[in-house]
Structure formats: C-alpha cells, structure tokens
Amino acid sequence: MAPPVNTVDQVRDLTDKKYQFGFVTEIESDTAPKGLNEDIVRFISAKKKEPEWLLAWRLKAYRHWLTMAEPKWSKVRHPAIDYQDAYYYSAPKSSGDGPKTLDEIDPELIRTYEKLGIPLREQERLAGVAVDAVFDSVSVATTFKAKLEEVGVIFCPISEAVEKCPDLVKKYLGSVVPYTDNKHATLNSAVFTDGSFVYIPPGVRCPMELSTYFRINAKKTGQFERTLIIADKGSYVSYLEGCTAPMRDENQLHAAVVELIALDDAEIKYSTVQNWYPGDENGKGGIFNFVTKRGACRGRNSKISWTQVETGSAITWKYPSCILQGDNSVGEFYSIAVTNNFQQADTGTKMIHLGRNTTSRIISKGISAGRGEQTYRGLVRMSAKAEGARNFTQCDSLLIGDKCGAHTVPYIESKNNSAIVEHEATTSTISEDQLFYLRQRGIRPEEAVALVVNGFCREVLQHLPMEFAVEAQKLVGISLEGSVG
Amino acid sequence: MTKTKTPMLEIKNLHVSVGGKEILKGLDLTVGTGEVHALMGPNGSGKSTLSNVIAGRDDYEITGGRIVYRGEDLTGMEPEVRAAKGIFLAFQYPVEIPGVANTTFLKEAVNAIRRYRGEPELDAMQFLKLMRQKTKDLGISEDMLKRAVNVGFSGGEKKRNEILQMAILNPSLAVLDETDSGLDIDALKIVAAGVNRLRAPDRSTLVITHYQRLLDYIVPDRVHVLAKGRIQRSGGKELALELEKKGYAEFGEAAA
Numbered sequence: 009m010a011p012p013v014n015t016v017d018q019v020r021d022l023t024d025k026k027y028q029f030g031f032v033t034e035i036e037s038d039t040a041p042k043g044l045n046e047d048i049v050r051f052i053s054a055k056k057k058e059p060e061w062l063l064a065w066r067l068k069a070y071r072h073w074l075t076m077a078e079p080k081w082s083k084v085r086h087p088a089i090d091y092q093d094a095y096y097y098s099a100p101k102s103s104g105d106g107p108k109t110l111d112e113i114d115p116e117l118i119r120t121y122e123k124l125g126i127p128l129r130e131q132e133r134l135a136g137v138a139v140d141a142v143f144d145s146v147s148v149a150t151t152f153k154a155k156l157e158e159v160g161v162i163f164c165p166i167s168e169a170v171e172k173c174p175d176l177v178k179k180y181l182g183s184v185v186p187y188t189d190n191k192h193a194t195l196n197s198a199v200f201t202d203g204s205f206v207y208i209p210p211g212v213r214c215p216m217e218l219s220t221y222f223r224i225n226a227k228k229t230g231q232f233e234r235t236l237i238i239a240d241k242g243s244y245v246s247y248l249e250g251c252t253a254p255m256r257d258e259n260q261l262h263a264a265v266v267e268l269i270a271l272d273d274a275e276i277k278y279s280t281v282q283n284w285y286p287g288d289e290n291g292k293g294g295i296f297n298f299v300t301k302r303g304a305c306r307g308r309n310s311k312i313s314w315t316q317v318e319t320g321s322a323i324t325w326k327y328p329s330c331i332l333q334g335d336n337s338v339g340e341f342y343s344i345a346v347t348n349n350f351q352q353a354d355t356g357t358k359m360i361h362l363g364r365n366t367t368s369r370i371i372s373k374g375i376s377a378g379r380g381e382q383t384y385r386g387l388v389r390m391s392a393k394a395e396g397a398r399n400f401t402q403c404d405s406l407l408i409g410d411k412c413g414a415h416t417v418p419y420i421e422s423k424n425n426s427a428i429v430e431h432e433a434t435t436s437t438i439s440e441d442q443l444f445y446l447r448q449r450g451i452r453p454e455e456a457v458a459l460v461v462n463g464f465c466r467e468v469l470q471h472l473p474m475e476f477a478v479e480a481q482k483l484v485g486i487s488l489e490g491s492v493g
Numbered sequence: 494m495t496k497t498k499t500p501m502l503e504i505k506n507l508h509v510s511v512g513g514k515e516i517l518k519g520l521d522l523t524v525g526t527g528e529v530h531a532l533m534g535p536n537g538s539g540k541s542t543l544s545n546v547i548a549g550r551d552d553y554e555i556t557g558g559r560i561v562y563r564g565e566d567l568t569g570m571e572p573e574v575r576a577a578k579g580i581f582l583a584f585q586y587p588v589e590i591p592g593v594a595n596t597t598f599l600k601e602a603v604n605a606i607r608r609y610r611g612e613p614e615l616d617a618m619q620f621l622k623l624m625r626q627k628t629k630d631l632g633i634s635e636d637m638l639k640r641a642v643n644v645g646f647s648g649g650e651k652k653r654n655e656i657l658q659m660a661i662l663n664p665s666l667a668v669l670d671e672t673d674s675g676l677d678i679d680a681l682k683i684v685a686a687g688v689n690r691l692r693a694p695d696r697s698t699l700v701i702t703h704y705q706r707l708l709d710y711i712v713p714d715r716v717h718v719l720a721k722g723r724i725q726r727s728g729g730k731e732l733a734l735e736l737e738k739k740g741y742a743e744f745g746e747a748a749a
Contacts, residue, residue, distance in 0.1 A: 440551075445588040448548050449602035449658065450576035450609065459601060463592025463641065 040097035046070060049198050052097050056167045056201075059174065069187035069197035076191040082354040083383040083415060084323045086296060089261060094230045096199045152216065160209040161245075163218050166234055169205035176207055180238055184267040184304045184331070192263040192325075193300040196232045200265065203233035208243035208274070217473055219248040230261040237267070239274035241307065246277040248476055259287075259322060264299045272307030272334065277315070279472050280328075281480050284320035286487070289378075291350025294322025301328035302358075305337035305366075313340040314357065315471045317480040319487040322351060327385065329358035332366035332397075339368040342468040344480070346487045347380025347412070356386035356417075361394035361427065370401040373465050376412035377488050383415040390427035397427040405435045406464050408457065408488065458485040499564045501526045501666050501697035502547070508557035509539075509546050516542040518722035519558065524666075524715075527694040531708055531733060532701045534719035535741040540701045541585060543719070544670040547699075548582040549575050562666065576602075577609035579665030583655040583672045590642035595654065596624065598642045599661055606662065627660045630690065631683055649680040656687035667691060667698045673707040685710030705737040720744035 040051050049070050053063040078089075156163050162173060170177050187197035204220040222233060239245055262284060268276050278301075287294025297320075303312035314328040330339025341357035359368035374382045388399045405414035416433050438460050446456035462469070462481055469477050502524040509517040516539045524530045534540050546553045547560060549572035560567045567575060590598060603623075604614040615623065628635050633653055643651050652672050659667055672684050688698055688711045700711055708716075708730060716732040718725045718741070725744045726732065 439588075441588045442590060444548075444550055444572060445584065446590070446598075446602075447572040448576055448582050448584075449598070449662065450573050450606040451601055452573050452605065455601065455605065459593055459598065460590060463590055466592040 038097075038099045039095050042095055043092040044094075044096055044199070048096050052199055052201060055097060055099075056170070058167075058170060061178065062170060065182065065187065066198050069194050070199075072188055073191065073194040073198055076194060078191050079325075082325055082385065083381065084325055084352045084354045086259070086323055086352075089296070091195075094261060096230060096232070097201055155215070159212050159215060161212060161214050162205065162207040164205055166200075166203045166205040166236060169207075169236075173207065176238060177205070177236065180236055180267065180269055181234075182267075184269060184302045185265050185300050189300060192298040193265050196234060196263045196265045196300070199230075200232045200234035203235045203264070204237075204247075205235075206237040206245060206247060208239045208245045210241040210243060212240075212243045214243070214245040217246050217248055219250070221250050230263065232262075233264050235264070235266040237276055237278070238269045239271065239276045239310075241271045242273045243271075244275045244277075246279070246473060248279045248281070248473060250281045250283070250476075250479075259293060260295050262295050262297050262299070262321075264301075266299070266301040266328075268301075268303030268312055270303065270305050270307060270310035270312050270334075270337075273309045274307060275311040275313075276303065277313045278303070278328070279476055280314075280316040280318070281472075281476055281483065282316065282318045282320050282324070283483055286320045286351050287322040287349065289349045291322070291379075294351070295320065297321035297324045297326065299324075299326040301326065302331065303329070303339070304331045305334050305339060305363075307337070308334040308363075309336045310334050311338040311340075313338075313342070313471070315342040315468065316344070316355075317468075317472070317476075317483065318343070318345040318353060318355060319483045321353075324351075324353040324355055326355045327357055329360070330368060331360045331362065332368065332394075333362045334366075335363040336365045337363055338366070340471075341368075341370045341372070341386075342471045343372045344375070344465045344468045344484065345373075345382060346375045346484055347377070347382045348487055348489075349378040349380065351378075352381045354383040354385055356384045358387040359389070359399060361388075361390045361397040361399070363397075364394065365396040366394055367398045368400075370399070370403075371467055372401075372403045373468055374403070374405045374414055375408065375461060375464065375484070375488070376405065376414050377408035378412060380412045381415075382413065383417060385417045385419075387419040387421070388429055388431075390422040390424045390429065392423040394424050395426050397424065399427075399429045401429075401431045403431075403433040404464070405433075406461065407435065407437045454489065457488060461485070461488060499526070500524060500561075501528070501563060502699070503561040504558070505561070506558035507543075507546075507560065508555070509542055510554045510556050511542060511552060515556070516722055517546070520719070520723050522717060522724055524697045524699055526697055527692075528714040529688070529692065529698045529700065529711060531711075531713040531716045531730075532699060532719055533703070533705075533716060533733065533736055535744070536703070538720045538741075539722050540719055541670055544582055544585075544668045544699075544701055547575075547668055548572055548580060573605070574609070576662075577606045581659050581662055581664035581667045583652075583659055583667065583669040585670040585672070585674070587643045587646075587651040587655055589644045589646075591644050593642050594639055595642050596620075596638045599624065599638075599658065602658070603661060623661060627657060631657060631660060631687055633657050633683070648675045649677060652676055652680060653683050656684050660687055660690065664691075665696055667696075669698065669700045669702075671701055671703060673702055673704065681707060682710060705733045708733045718744060 040048055049066050053066055185193050187194055206218055208214050237247060270276050284295035284297055305312050312330050318324050332339050339359050345353045345355050347353050357370055370386060372384050374384055376382045384403045390397050403416045407414055414435055418431055420429050422429055438457060442460055443456050461484055469480060472480055500523050504520055504522040507517050507520040532540060549570060600620050607614050624638060655672060673681055713730050715727060716730060717727045720741060
C-alpha cells in the first residue's frame with residue numbers, strides 16, 4: 009500500500025496545533041492511595057476481583073522488583089524516578105464493574121475519545137477496525153465484540169480475560185516476558201491495571217483490524233498496561249495501538265508490557281503509533297515511555313512483524329523483539345522514531361534466532377531535530393542451532409540541524425557458521441541543495457522538510473495499515489515543526 | 494506605464510558576492526516580455542551565480558544593484574514566492590530526493606503554487622491528466638513519474654525531468670542553467686521542444702549555455718556574452734555563431 013500523497017496538505021492543516029492532544033478530561037476518578045507497597049498491589053488485584061494465582065504472581069513480581077536496579081546501559085538520561093510519588097490506579101468513577109454497553113459510559117469519556125478522533129460508537133467507526141479504549145487504568149469500551157465472537161476471536165480487556173478464559177491467560181501471561189525480565193517489566197507485572205487480550209482460534213483470519221487506544225488522563229498517574237496476543241495455529245491478526253496524554257509539566261511513567269505468541273503457521277502484525285506527550289520545547293514534562301515488547305514465534309512457519317512510529321514521549325526506551333523458536337519462522341521490525349527539542353529515544357529490536365532457517369529483517373529510520381538524541385540499539389543473535397538463519401538490518405539516521413544526535417549500536421552474535429547477517433547503516437542530513445530545489449518549485453520550507461522526511465520514512469510507512477499510515481505521516485510532520493530555519 | 498512595456502526581467506548594475514568574493518560586478522541585462530535570450534560565457538564568468546541569484550538562493554549576497562521582475566524588485570523575496578510568481582530555474586545539477594515519487598513532488602509543487610495564487614488545487618485526477626498530457630507532448634516516458642525524484646536518473650533523464658517540471662509549472666520566466674551540457678542530440682531536442690512550447694507573447698526564457706549547439710534548436714531573440722562578471726557584448730543570434738568560431742578570448746578569458 010502506498011502512503012497517500014496528500015500528507016503535506018494534512019501537515020499544513022495542522023500547523024500551529026503542536027501537541028493537539030494535550031487537553032485534560034474533567035472526570036471523577038476512583039484512585040488508589042499514592043505510593044507503592046504490597047497493599048497497593050493487593051488493592052489493584054482486589055479492584056479487578058482477580059483469582060488468587062494472579063495476586064500471588066503480582067506479589068512475586070513486586071518482591072523481586074524491590075531487589076532490582078534500573079537498567080543503566082541505554083543512552084537516555086533522566087532524574088531518578090520517585091516511585092512513591094505516583095498513583096498506581098486511577099479509574100473513571102462511573103465505570104463501576106465495567107460498562108456493559110456504550111450507554112453506560114460517562115458521556116464525557118465518549119467525548120474525550122471523539123476529540124482524539126476515536127469514535128467509540130460502532131456506527132460511527134471506520135468500517136473494519138475494532139477498538140479497545142483504555143483510559144488511565146481501565147478499559148472503558150471495546151467495540152465490535154459480538155461480531156468478533158462469531159468467528160471465535162476473543163478481544164477484550166485483559167482483566168475480563170482473566171475471568172472469561174483464565175486457562176489461556178495463566179498459560180501465556182509472563183511466558184514471553186517473565187516477571188523477572190527487567191525493572192520496568194517487573195513493575196508492570198506487579199501493578200498492571202488493564203490492557204488488551206486477543207486470542208485468535210486455529211485457522212481464523214481475524215476479519216478486522218484490532219486496535220487499542222491508550223489515554224493517560226489523571227495527574228501523577230503511571231500507566232501500566234499489559235497486552236497479550238495469542239495467534240493459534242494457522243491464524244492471522246493485525247493489531248494497532250495508539251496513545252496520547254495531556255500536557256503536564258511533570259514526567260509521567262508509562263511502563264507497558266506486550267507479549268505476542270504465534271503458533272504454527274500463525275502471523276501477528278503489531279503496529280504502534282506512539283504519541284505520548286513529549287514535553288515542551290524546553291524539555292519540561294513529558295512521558296517516560298519504558299516499554300517491554302516481545303513476541304515468540306513458537307510454531308513452525310510463524311511470523312511476527314513489529315511496525316512502530318515513535319513520535320511522542322520525553323524518553324522512549326523500547327525494543328520490540330522476536331524470539332524465533334519455530335523452524336522457518338520470520339521476525340520483522342520496521343521503525344520510525346522522531347526526536348525533536350529535548351526528546352530522547354533509545355530504541356531498536358532483538359532478533360533471537362533459535363530455529364532453523366529463521367529469517368529476520370530490521371528497517372530502522374531515526375529522525376533527530378532540535379536537541380533530540382536518538383540511539384538505535386539492536387541485537388541479532390544466531391544460536392548454534394539456527395542452521396541457515398538469515399538477518400538483514402538497515403539503520404538510517406536523518407539529522408535536521410546541528411544540535412541533535414544519532415547513534416547506532418548494533419550487537420551481532422553468531423554461533424552458527426551457516427547463518428548470514430547483514431548490516432547497513434547510513435547517516436544523512438536534509439541538505440541545503442534539497443531545500444533550495446524544493447523551494448524553487450514553490451514548496452515552503454516546512455513542507456519541503458515534510459516531503460523529504462516522508463520520503464526517508466516511506467519504506468516503513470508502507471508497512472502500516474492504511475488508517476494509521478495517514479495518521480503517522482501527519483504526526484511525523486507535526487513532531488518536526490519548528491525544526492527548520 | 495502600460496503592462497506590455499514592462500520588461501519581464503530587468504537587472505541593473507548587479508553586484509553579487511559569494512563567500513566574500515565578488516562574482517558579478519555591475520551586470521546589466523534586460524529581457525523583454527515574449528523574448529528568448531541566450532546568455533553565453535566562459536566557465537567561471539558568473540553564469541550560474543546569476544541564475545541562482547534570480548531564483549533567490551541564500552548563499553549569494555547582493556552588494557549592489559537590483560533585479561526587477563515584471564516591475565517588482567526581487568530583493569529579499571523567498572525562493573518559493575518567486576516560484577509562485579512564475580520564476581522557474583532548470584538546475585544545472587538537479588537534486589535527488591530519495592523516497593519521494595516524481596508525481597508526489599510535482600503535485601506538491603503545482604498545488605503549492607496554485608494555493609499561493611488563490612487558485613483551486615488540482616485533485617488527483619486532474620493532476621494525472623495534466624501529467625499525462627505533458628509527458629506525451631515532450632515524448633517523456635511515464636515510467637519516470639513513478640520513480641523517486643532524480644534518484645538513479647542518468648544525466649539526460651535528470652535534464653528531461655527539469656523540462657517536464659517546467660512544462661507542468663508553466664512559468665512566466667524560465668531560466669535554464671546549462672541544461673544542454675552533457676546531453677545527446679535526442680535529449681537536446683526534448684529540451685529545445687520544451688522551451689519552444691513555452692514561447693508566447695507573455696513569457697520569456699533565459700537560456701544559459703556554454704555552447705552554440707542548443708541555439709540551433711532554440712533560436713534566441715538576443716545573445717549576451719558574460720565575462721568577468723559583466724555583460725561584455727550583446728547582439729542577435731549571429732553573435733552565438735561568431736563565439737563558436739572565435740571562442741571567448743577577446744573578452745579576456747579563455748574557455749576552460
């Protein structure tokens with residue numbers, strides 16, 4: 009699918025809007041006391057009416073978390089996080105036991121999602137996309153549930169899945185990202201509040217795009233959602249997530265975990281458009297986006313494809329990865345990351361080749377402007393048994409201005425002689441020659457930059473589902489506003 | 494002053510420096526509306542400087558004199574505004590824009606200019622129709638439209654692409670900066686056809702060239718010789734033929 013050619017029009021339409029999702033919804037919330045301790049973990053579990061095994065798992069994670077140090081190997085720098093100065097649970101008060109129909113949802117919430125361009129009423133929805141809307145700590149609406157149930161697809165808040173299909177949750181939760189994985193993922197395991205659960209039964213091609221829209225609204229609240237997607241044998245699903253937050257001058261923590269499991273011949277396509285509040289032009293405020301995303305290609309001929317467009321957040325620390333266990337399995341990572349002003353991003357992927365004839369492909373496009381700092385960090389590991397495995401990596405960096413930075417840190421480990429690993433990297437700038445050429449044809453400097461940047465990102469944008477490709481192109485343009493001249 | 498009497502381009506006593514070095518040293522040049530002028534001269538005489546400064550490139554400092562386009566002083570005007578007002582520069586070295594299809598770029602340019610002029614933008618269908626017609630007129634393959642702007646283009650293709658852009662943007666004043674250099678005879682004919690198609694009572698063209706060859710196909714109304722930063726001589730098309738025979742020696746600079 010070629011991205012639409014009218015992007016620049018849209019960027020222009022949005023000029024001067026800057027971060028347009030920075031509003032706050034005035035809504036009564038049900039909030040846990042401030043701070044983090046075992047009682048808070050129990051409080052969350054009780055709120056969710058969870059079974060004993062899940063509370064036990066959360067507590068194990070919490071106790072382990074107390075012993076862990078923050079990962080320090082990335083290039084991002086930030087003040088120490090005061091975990092006691094945040095709220096770990098916040099839910100719109102009206103939600104009660106969870107709304108049964110849209111009519112039970114606080115109209116203020118529906119208006120919030122409408123303002124974000126995410127109408128929750130199904131008849132207003134773009135055909136072919138089902139949405140789970142997560143507001144602060146809880147899922148407030150999931151659309152098209154009935155239609156999906158007809159083909160056996162389960163798409164619901166993870167808290168509901170714990171009730172409805174506990175065996176699946178118990179079997180797979182923490183099976184790709186164990187609760188001991190890293191400090192941020194461990195914290196998530198202890199205090200995760202909601203997120204989406206997807207199960208695609210054998211042989212089913214999910215009839216529509218599934219989408220989760222995350223919104224942080226409450227002040228001083230961390231968001232810890234957990235997503236679990238299981239594609240059973242021979243199934244296919246395409247899943248999208250989007251996220252926004254109000255403009256606040258404090259830093260808010262977002263520590264999510266996403267686990268994907270693809271069985272034999274199954275395929276999962278996971279796309280993200282991340283637009284958390286990036287902080288202001290002086291670097292004040294913004295979301296700390298510390299996310300652990302990992303997919304396991306457990307079955308033969310399975311495939312997991314990550315596509316991400318990361319334009320928001322003060323700090324992004326994120327490495328969507330693939331564990332290629334099944335023979336002939338395929339892992340892909342397509343990424344666009346934009347850092348402007350004082351944003352920092354340390355992002356990339358890990359491709360762990362375990363099975364025979366496994367292949368992986370990494371295309372990373374980093375754009376740095378202002379005083380943005382960006383690092384591509386990636387690991388390609390060919391294990392001893394990965395006979396005939398192949399990887400291709402391409403990392404391109406585009407610098408706009410002379411105060412930003414781009415860094416590429418690839419790690420390559422190969423224990424198998426038959427494995428082939430390729431790595432290509434380029435760094436370029438938007439040249440004066442390009443700008444003058446475009447301007448001589450009547451194109452204004454901001455539009456010229458957007459055009460060059462869209463060209464730079466094209467290879468990745470092509471992998472996004474259509475609705476998201478348009479939004480993503482707009483976002484990239486808006487994120488770079490004020491970076492020329 | 495009636496409209497028809499205003500020249501398309503009037504350059505008076507123009508002094509231009511690049512990086513502190515004076516390149517144009519009091520250049521005078523007037524191109525009447527509806528005329529095609531050829532500007533010839535040895536390498537390093539300031540031909541490209543003149544074309545860049547007409548188009549409004551930043552790195553060129555005007556230290557004296559002025560450039561008047563259709564009665565309006567261009568000093569300080571942004572390049573994109575000049576383009577919107579009808580000035581087109583065919584580049585000597587067209588620039589590559591990776592990942593951006595030629596059609597996307599051209600549609601952006603056409604609509605940017607239409608917006609500036611308060612004209613309705615062309616939609617995808619109208620634009621496609623325009624492109625098809627212009628590629629056909631110029632004998633350019635449509636395949637070129639789908640490729641990224643100038644990426645992997647041969648020298649001849651790049652120049653043809655400039656002429657295609659010119660045909661689509663339909664400028665009032667076209668400046669061709671050595672568009673003929675390095676072209677084979679077929680490409681040369683396409684360039685010439687592009688210029689000749691633009692010939693109209695309300696348009697003008699300034700053809701900057703090193704060789705007389707192009708002028709066999711584009712017959713100029715006037716020929717000027719630029720050397721040492723000034724116009725040294727002006728005449729009819731026979732001046733080009735004379736230069737072809739004698740070279741630029743009499744102007745104090747040998748052809749490089």
